[in-house]
Structure formats: structure tokens, C-alpha cells
Amino acid sequence: MHELSLAESIRAIVEETAQAQGCTLVRTVVLEIGELSSVEVEALRFCLDAVLRDTPAAGAVIEIDALPGVGWCPACDRSVPLAQRYDPCPYCGGYQLRPTGGLEMRVREIEIE
Numbered sequence: 001m002h003e004l005s006l007a008e009s010i011r012a013i014v015e016e017t018a019q020a021q022g023c024t025l026v027r028t029v030v031l032e033i034g035e036l037s038s039v040e041v042e043a044l045r046f047c048l049d050a051v052l053r054d055t056p057a058a059g060a061v062i063e064i065d066a067l068p069g070v071g072w073c074p075a076c077d078r079s080v081p082l083a084q085r086y087d088p089c090p091y092c093g094g095y096q097l098r099p100t101g102g103l104e105m106r107v108r109e110i111e112i113e
């Protein structure tokens with residue numbers, strides 16, 4: 001399951017950060033999840049809840065920032081909004097779009113005590 005392995009790598013980052021700073025309580029974890037990353041945010045929240053249970057981040061607020069999808073259309077020679085990975089270009093209708101933004105899955109910020 002995609003979300004579970006993502007949740008586990010987030011836990012590793014959170015634990016490392018907490019340990020490096022000698023902290024025992026993580027207040028907030030801010031994640032950036034792109035619209036094209038195919039991560040189910042609700043499933044991810046559920047998995048995080050489970051994997052963070054015995055860590056300093058148990059009970060931390062998980063903020064998820066959804067980044068909009070962006071694609072590059074070679075026909076139009078410009079970046080265009082892309083809601084789903086295999087959508088056509090909204091300007092020329094072409095299917096040559098290469099996703100360039102909204103693929104992120106990363107920890108942006110960890111707030112600790």
C-alpha cells in the first residue's frame with residue numbers, strides 16, 4: 001500500500017528530526033502533497049495516525065498542503081494547469097502534457113517543543 005510506505009518514510013524523517021534536536025514532543029508536521037502524486041490524503045492521514053502512535057509525534061497536528069498539478073505542453077510551448085495526470089491540454093486538447101508540478105510528496109516543516 002502506497003500510503004503506508006509513505007507514512008513510514010514520514011515517520012523516519014520526523015523521528016530523526018526529533019532525535020537530532022533532542023525533543024520529546026512534535027507539535028505539527030506540515031506535508032506537501034501534489035495533486036498528481038496519486039496519494040489519497042484521507043488514507044495517508046489514517047496511516048500516519050497508526051505509525052506515529054509510539055513516536056514523539058503521537059497526537060501532532062498533521063497539516064497537508066495540496067499543491068496544484070502543472071503540466072508542460074510542447075505544442076503550446078507553455079505550462080498549463082493539470083488536474084489529473086492523463087488529462088489533455090486545456091488550450092489545444094493535445095495529450096502531450098508532461099507533468100512538471102504537483103508531483104511532490106514531502107515533509108515541509110516539523111514544529112517541535
Ligand SMILES: [Zn+2]
Pocket residue numbers: 073074075076077089090091092093094
Ligand atoms: Zn497545448
